[in-house]
Amino acid sequence: MPFHRTEGAKLDIAKLGAVTELCINTVRKADLKNLVGLHQLPLEHLELRWLSAPDLRDMPFPPSLISLRIWHSSKLKSLDGIGELPNLKTLELRENGQPLDISAISQLENLEELSIEGGYGAGQRIVSLFPLQNMKITTLVLSAIDGKELDLEPVARMSSLRTADIAPLNFEHVELAKVAAAKPWFFEALMDLETAKDGFAKRCAKCGDRKKMLFLRKKKWLWCEVCESKGLQRNLDYFRDLVAAAAETERSV
């Protein structure tokens, strides 16, 4: 798989030859003319970093693309123009514009893996996850998302979804409960509390046990399963009740 990395200003499509993987760093408005002919390349993987465009209307994506990564593009606020890309299986979006409108993703009928990630700051805002609800995506990553106002119902409705890496602290409990009610594997993964490793968190001062990491609390997120079992249980019961209520709502719709 011949790989080529370049900058938008230096891109010369005529000289790329049989490249199947291309990474373009820095695509300014003035560089767009260099992308003419890109859609005719037999590209399977494309990465765009520091793309200076509000949407993808001027991007001539090759229909042969299997995976696409767009990152560190703070001006990009909409995926409009992404096209139909019938072969695209994997789409990675990381640290793009705020908020990001992902509506155009619904045109990617054969997409299997979608990853949307923010950076270390406030988190990636997404206009709505609604465009995902009828898609055949099997693997979803939502990491470092500003999800305070985001409805996860469309994720709960994604019938092909088999794995979801959703950072729980980024979302409201009732929203997590919607996904947990629809996907038993997601519920079980949440309830299977991870043990905090030494060096990462202090052990319980009373009994010396390693603490459990609770996905529901930002401040008090470390709990001793032995000494704080009642409080921990109360939190887990509270979430179980939310999931039961979400399942009830779903049944009555």
Ligand SMILES: [Zn+2]
């Ligand atoms: Zn303890």
